[in-house]
Amino acid sequence: MKKTSLLLLLLPVALLGACASTPMMTSMVDNAALPEAVRAPAGSKQTMWTVGAGEITYECREKAAGQYEWVFVTPVATLKNAAGAVVGKYYGGPTWEANDGSKVTGKQLAVAPSTPGNIPLQLVKADPATPAANGMGAMQGVSHIQRLKTQGGVAPAAACGMTNKGERRQVAYQADYVFYSM
Numbered sequence: 068m069k070k071t072s073l074l075l076l077l078l079p080v081a082l083l084g085a086c087a088s089t090p091m092m093t094s095m096v097d098n099a100a101l102p103e104a105v106r107a108p109a110g111s112k113q114t115m116w117t118v119g120a121g122e123i124t125y126e127c128r129e130k131a132a133g134q135y136e137w138v139f140v141t142p143v144a145t146l147k148n149a150a151g152a153v154v155g156k157y158y159g160g161p162t163w164e165a166n167d168g169s170k171v172t173g174k175q176l177a178v179a180p181s182t183p184g185n186i187p188l189q190l191v192k193a194d195p196a197t198p199a200a201n202g203m204g205a206m207q208g209v210s211h212i213q214r215l216k217t218q219g220g221v222a223p224a225a226a227c228g229m230t231n232k233g234e235r236r237q238v239a240y241q242a243d244y245v246f247y248s249m
Contacts, residue, residue: 096213096245102179105190107211111247115205119144119157119244122237123186123220127227135232137222146244155205161191163212163244169204171196173212186220186240189213208248216243 095113098106107113121144125137141159148154155165164170173191181187190213196206220240227234 096215101213101215102188104177104179105188105213105215107190107213107245107247108249111211111249113245114209114248115246117146117148117154117244117246118241119146120241121145121157121239123240124235124237125222126236127231127234129229129232133229135227135229137227137236139222140235142220142240144240144242157244163206163209163246165199165205167201167204168199169196169206171206171209171212176211181217184219184221185217186214186242188215188217206246209246210249211247213245213247214242215245216241218242 096107096116121142123142124140126140127135128138130136130138142157142161143159144157145153146155146157146163153166155163157163160172161175162170162172171193173193176190176192178187178189190211193209193212196204196209198204198207218241220238220242223236223238225236
């Protein structure tokens with residue numbers, strides 16, 4: 068077999084391996100199609116797209132004398148790239164942490180309704196990233212994060228009252244997290 072033929076056979080395998088090692092997804096968000104509140108700011112460049120799947124913890128708490136409700140406590144999710152490889156995690160803060168150790172926290176700027184039974188869409192303004200040990204990392208330069216295509220995650224439908232005050236329940240959810248830089 069000629070070297071050229073062998074190279075042509077191995078090239079797709081090499082490219083697939085390269086795609087699996089990076090958190091970048093090939094899909095691009097059409098910001099104009101999103102509710103205005105959660106659109107990335109003008110001039111933002113999409114740098115990464117992940118799918119997060121995990122759980123949101125809710126706790127039954129008293130909101131006023133004799134009135135109870137399920138209250139959001141914390142999320143936890145695994146972030147995967149287009150190839151399904153784990154590239155990081157998401158947890159309370161909110162915090163997105165890449166496998167390279169870089170991480171970013173942020174503050175919610177806006178939400179927009181999703182479809183019934185799903186947590187809202189969200190836009191977060193990122194704080195400066197904590198770099199990986201080598202001083203760089205996947206989260207370097209992230210300025211905004213969108214939560215899109217949400218599935219599940221809403222407060223439990225179960226009763227919340229004096230008899231189960233303090234009870235915690237985990238609810239499964241999934242969402243796309245889209246990262247931007249300016």
